[in-house]
Amino acid sequence: MKIGVITFSNSKDNYGQMLQIYAMQCFLKKMGHECFLIRYKDSPKVVASFKWNKVMTYMCKFPQYVIWYIQQKKESRWQKIYATSSQSSNALRRFDDFLMDNIKMTHQIYDEESIVNNPPQADAYVCGSDQIWCGDWAYYLNFAPENSIKIAYAPSMGGITDFSPEYEAQMKQLIHRLDFVGMREKSGVEVCKRLGRSDAVKVVDPTLLLDTADYDKIRIPITVKKPYIFLYLLGNPIGYKTKYFYDYAASKGLEVVYVASQGKVDDYEKFPAQVGEWIELLANAEMVITNSFHCTAFSLIYHRKVITVPLTGGYERMNTRINELLENTGLEQLVLKEDLDQYQLSDWNFSGFDMYKNTELKRSTGYFNDILITKSI
Numbered sequence: 001m002k003i004g005v006i007t008f009s010n011s012k013d014n015y016g017q018m019l020q021i022y023a024m025q026c027f028l029k030k031m032g033h034e035c036f037l038i039r040y041k042d043s044p045k046v047v048a049s050f051k052w053n054k055v056m057t058y059m060c061k062f063p064q065y066v067i068w069y070i071q072q073k074k075e076s077r078w079q080k081i082y083a084t085s086s087q088s089s090n091a092l093r094r095f096d097d098f099l100m101d102n103i104k105m106t107h108q109i110y111d112e113e114s115i116v117n118n119p120p121q122a123d124a125y126v127c128g129s130d131q132i133w134c135g136d137w138a139y140y141l142n143f144a145p146e147n148s149i150k151i152a153y154a155p156s157m158g159g160i161t162d163f164s165p166e167y168e169a170q171m172k173q174l175i176h177r178l179d180f181v182g183m184r185e186k187s188g189v190e191v192c193k194r195l196g197r198s199d200a201v202k203v204v205d206p207t208l209l210l211d212t213a214d215y216d217k218i219r220i221p222i223t224v225k226k227p228y229i230f231l232y233l234l235g236n237p238i239g240y241k242t243k244y245f246y247d248y249a250a251s252k253g254l255e256v257v258y259v260a261s262q263g264k265v266d267d268y269e270k271f272p273a274q275v276g277e278w279i280e281l282l283a284n285a286e287m288v289i290t291n292s293f294h295c296t297a298f299s300l301i302y303h304r305k306v307i308t309v310p311l312t313g314g315y316e317r318m319n320t321r322i323n324e325l326l327e328n329t330g331l332e333q334l335v336l337k338e339d340l341d342q343y344q345l346s347d348w349n350f351s352g353f354d355m356y357k358n359t360e361l362k363r364s365t366g367y368f369n370d371i372l373i374t375k376s377i
Helices: 015-030 044-059 062-075 079-093 095-102 112-117 165-175 186-194 212-216 242-251 275-283 293-301 316-328 351-376
Strands: 002-006 034-037 124-127 149-153 180-183 228-234 255-261 287-290 306-308
Touching: 002 015, 015 034, 015 095, 015 212, 015 275, 015 293, 095 275, 149 351, 180 186, 180 351, 186 316, 212 293, 228 242, 228 275, 242 255, 255 275, 275 293, 287 293, 293 306, 293 316, 293 351
Parallel strands: 002 034, 002 124, 124 149, 149 180, 228 255, 228 287, 287 306
Antiparallel strands: none
């Protein structure tokens, strides 16, 4: 069956975004389907509205956000230098090359008008994963023909549960067109059920549907001479300075390989890894420290000792997906609460994660088989 997938795909530094695209396509190919990414450029009007909604959400914890913002300014006294190096760093990450080399995708980049008037041809369409809902209507498959199969697999609302009456009414109409609704977080399931989709279920991020053998195919060899901590930080606020992680590494006799993305600014040297290098560095690390969901997930997939640093400053709602993953796998203690020295070797037991991952793979495979086979008859 020919399946078109629409999700975010334009980032130049979001490794999780690239890897969830790869995972979704690889998973569907392993099931025997022909899969392609629908390249899409978000509507400027919707993007602006979505950003304003997020700002209003964060305003409820404005003091914490201000503290974080001031700290970022203190750490980024070389802001002009960083701005230049950041541009070159993103070029070195070569995300466009990764997509070209590993992802089948539409030649055309659609926009709000062209995707509705002349949608890419497919038997089925999938929206997901990533935080694609609460924004552009194309990510709800508004362009998909009525007679096509329409699947929402692991889209996220980013923890947002309140919308304007107008937006909610349109959302309700569009999700009722879908043949299957599987959300990435419990809060998203609850919203869908509130809007009349009582059959909505929670599913795992597509990156958890593959094994290390699938990701080893895209690894790029890179050598680090000494044992190291892989530090991967996004720009969202956390309750620790970067120096704390470097001091901890030094106390353990470890080097630090630091990859940062999505607006993370500080004065420490960072490595602009390609996607395959990012996996390689994570897979060979003595330990991983991150505030990223996907970095946490890949650490578990590769059985790496990982510590997840929770977000603060009004961004706490974005901790949900990490917390749910760790709770479901019996690893909730890996969320950093006080001091890194509290962890012992016994804290990392991956058997619960492996069982959870295998169970969810069977469930998701079953969901896709049921809906694709049933609707194609």
